[in-house]
Amino acid sequence: MKRIIVFRIVSNTALGSNYTLMKLTPEDNAELPDTCPGQFVQIYVPDSKSTYLRRPISINFVDKKSNQLWLLIRNAGDGTAALMRMKAEERLNIIMPLGNGFTLPSDGERKLLLVGGGVGVAPLYALGHKLVDGGYRPVFLLGARSESDLLMLDEFKALGDVMICTDDGSVGHHGVVTTHEVMNGTFDRIYCCGPMPMMKAVANMVRNSGAECEVSLENTMACGVGACLCCVEPTVKGNVCVCTEGPVFNINQLTW
């Protein structure tokens, strides 16, 4: 069940100059609703003149022990910049959980690749946790423009093997993720979240590899609950709302 929850910001930590990791807990200390990796939330940005609509942000992690919601925020404009400026103890009105998460591996699927680009690594952290809890050993392929755009590396390394690519070669493989040698391996299931060109490149590379591949879209949206029909993506079933039918799609459903 989707809920409107007022959160208290526990911390909002800068990760370099373009990102923050925000940790929140419900103001009334009520237990967080159940969520799946890949779902997202809609945040009302209180103090930004130019921000009228809510901002959809991926769930980075839900820490059941501390009852905390984690969000990775990138400075993508006035709305997210205002969120990045917020401080501990301030309040945020958030609707959650929204959309459908990633599909967990079926029986027999053991070789799992999680491909993240930029802030698109956010939901892969929750997913990685879930997979590790399920006894899997996921491989992460994380790409970014530059070293300073690689987020939560230590956290990912605690979950599995981590391969790194940067566009400028400042660390790891010099080039986009699809040029990394790990992409030549055989996988049962690939999860991908990042910029659209990256996801399309990954999808096209693995489409006939026999691997299942899911991507997480971030089409511009207004409501987040399937009412406005703004965030549609063409699929084999016609135009569907990314907010309710996605944001995670199997690439076989897309018309890429």
Next chain:
Amino acid sequence: MKRIIVFRIVSNTALGSNYTLMKLTPEDNAELPDTCPGQFVQIYVPDSKSTYLRRPISINFVDKKSNQLWLLIRNAGDGTAALMRMKAEERLNIIMPLGNGFTLPSDGERKLLLVGGGVGVAPLYALGHKLVDGGYRPVFLLGARSESDLLMLDEFKALGDVMICTDDGSVGHHGVVTTHEVMNGTFDRIYCCGPMPMMKAVANMVRNSGAECEVSLENTMACGVGACLCCVEPTVKGNVCVCTEGPVFNINQLTW
């Protein structure tokens, strides 16, 4: 000369729940421009969704020694509420000084009454200072709804005799300022700033007393520099801009 100045907030101190006293200094430490008591500033409110225009606020005081601008802010809506929430070290973009101040006493004018209502006491503090510096001993008649709406009493008491009225009788004379006995006295010059009904009542009471009387208007304004022609007040010269011809007017100029 009017200037656009970026200020650093030095402090923003709550005076009860509905007011703050904000002290600011230019971010670049440049010397504050000369101002006259009764002039005002226009503040750009950075973080209020519903505030589009600047907010005009009276100059409460300019402390030359510390190079500080003081503003008394009342919670009068979203814009001022956002200003009240601001914290030390935050920045504000302010245009100043605007409008014309109070007329200082002419030779021979010695008996001066300063009548303030609510947050309208703000410019009377700067004026009181100026008068004391000029060797006068002003009398203050300060009215408010209730005790908690009486602002900067200690500061005013340091400048002259202070009479107090409250609508609810919680302190001082129980009733509006025009019912206070001091209003029966003889004055050479009366300065008045407060809610419109109060100023009109004072004006009507003293009009034929022989005292000069100036009031400070706060008509709704947009630009503050005489361009938009929104804040007009009917006068014996026709409609004039409160922002450039006022905000201080001799009551003989008004059509009250």
Next chain:
Amino acid sequence: MVNLNVNIGNLSLKNPVLTASGTFGYGPEFADFIDLNRLGGFIVKGTTLEPRQGNPYPRMVETPSGMINAVGLQNKGVDYFIEHIYPQIKDVDSQIIVNVSGAGVDDYVEVCRRLQQHTNIKAVEVNISCPNVKQGGMAFGTTCEGAASVTRAVRKAFEGTVLVKLSPNVTDIAEIARAVEAEGADSVSLINTVMAMAIDVERRKPYLSTVTGGLSGAAVRPIAVRMVWQVAKAVKIPVIGLGGIMNGRDALEFILAGATAVEIGTANFINPAVTVEVIDYIEDYCTRHGVDNVNSLIGALDY
């Protein structure tokens, strides 16, 4: 106890708060957030005779205090609605109003005829003001003749309450309202979105696939209030006001300007519980102001 009941033609609403077409899905989308039974009514999304895929993505861009959309009436068609959606909502203790669109007059008539078979659809809102379709839509809503022709045909085909939703993209909206009233409409609702456009200057491209779209949200409220004021003075039928209502105060602007009921649109995207908050606010406002019947506030502007 405040009486919040208002009537639109023969349609009785338990309170004056409706949801605007295309902003509330079919209703169940919001059931996690509010009790649908509390609504005065809900206007389900624009329904056409045949299914429509709508316009290509991107369809939406945020603008100052508003948004532009170019959805283009994406819907699964009237038959799908009747078969799959209507059963889910027909027993909600509120009023279902179906927003109807078509490329030609015959389409409107046929959709209304099919809806008419279903007892709990007591009203239709005839959309002659959608700016995002190539045929029909706003083309009907910008001339008196066009508006009259659709209204006349629907009036004959549908026995229930007929609302006609007007376009603000006209010189004289009161004139259109009178034309529609003359053809037997029970009510006019206004405003639909204002035709608008925004450009990504770095890419030198329009933000929308259709170049132009319809502006909604708080930005247009002052335009909408003005038009409701003009129309309410021009017609005798009840007026339903919408356009940028974000809260109860905003709703009261429309009621005081002459609206008998209001529709909440874009605000549902920002606060999915806004409708019930508006209902509560109106009731509280009446209590504070010693008003025991909300009808006495309609057009009660003191000017």
Next chain:
Amino acid sequence: MVNLNVNIGNLSLKNPVLTASGTFGYGPEFADFIDLNRLGGFIVKGTTLEPRQGNPYPRMVETPSGMINAVGLQNKGVDYFIEHIYPQIKDVDSQIIVNVSGAGVDDYVEVCRRLQQHTNIKAVEVNISCPNVKQGGMAFGTTCEGAASVTRAVRKAFEGTVLVKLSPNVTDIAEIARAVEAEGADSVSLINTVMAMAIDVERRKPYLSTVTGGLSGAAVRPIAVRMVWQVAKAVKIPVIGLGGIMNGRDALEFILAGATAVEIGTANFINPAVTVEVIDYIEDYCTRHGVDNVNSLIGALDY
């Protein structure tokens, strides 16, 4: 070095940035904040034959991302302007454009005739779109005949450049623009304010003494960009775009949509230095995008 010069008829502007009538006084009001010589031009406030006191206070209310005004053309009349204001501004190294209003065609003509005597007034902007006066104003601007009649008369009376400022409160602004072009206007400027209204619900009174007024500011920008886009495709004369430009990015929206120049209005109230910031932004944008002449951006939308 970017060429920012644009031409409106015979009027050469050193850059495409003008100030909108009624938002910049006569110019000197802003001399503390910017160097007036930097402006492409400044359009001085609405000038009428006789002095006007304008509408009673209150004349303004803030709305979401905008404001409604009902100033009603308060000004001291054309003779006062010529005698007292013109000498103060005639030597500014920019272009002076006088916005002209009247209750009837003869008024427009007479004001233009008197302005014509003064060499440094090379252009007038004919205001047929003021929503805040009882006679003239928008009444002329909402029909092709009305717009044509004023334009025809002014065209005969004034030898310099004639701009006609259009009202957005119409069904088809392109049609009005074509009517004005046909009568010899050198340019159209758009949009004037959108007729609007706001209500103080606690007092049940309109915020403005005139009940309705004109909405301006960022809120209307998407409407203005759309109309500039429509008009630029419909006429051959240069279009001047305005409506809610708050910064350089916004100005480029209008230029890409087809405007040869832009006017900055309400933004002057919020940032009195905005005009020069817009000029600098446009120059920087051209440099960043490898554009050596701003004229190549006019209507350069890729759609």
